[in-house]
Amino acid sequence: MSIGEAATSLALLTGCVFVLLAALGLWRFDDLYSRIHAATKAITLGVLLVIVAAALRMTHLDDTLKLILAAIF
Numbered sequence: 001m002s003i004g005e006a007a008t009s010l011a012l013l014t015g016c017v018f019v020l021l022a023a024l025g026l027w028r029f030d031d032l033y034s035r036i037h038a039a040t041k042a043i044t045l046g047v048l049l050v051i052v053a054a055a056l057r058m059t060h061l062d063d064t065l066k067l068i069l070a071a072i073f
Contacts, residue, residue: 008056015049018042 001009025038048071055067 004056008053011049011056012053015046015053018046018049022046 019042022038022042025042026035029035029038051067051071055064055071058064058067
């Protein structure tokens with residue numbers, strides 16, 4: 001396993017864990033503001049890490065730039 005594959009796997013796994021924690025926060029928290037906080041913070045970081053993992057796996061620069069723009073917007 002190369003360093004790029006390890007970094008991709010780590011970013012993807014970490015992103016999935018953050019999305020799972022956000023889902024657990026939505027299920028576990030009682031009031032609306034706590035649920036909103038769990039959803040926005042953890043899911044945003046999780047999705048960004050998944051996009052980073054996908055960008056690391058891309059071979060063409062055009063695809064990588066599209067993913068970076070998706071992460072920015």
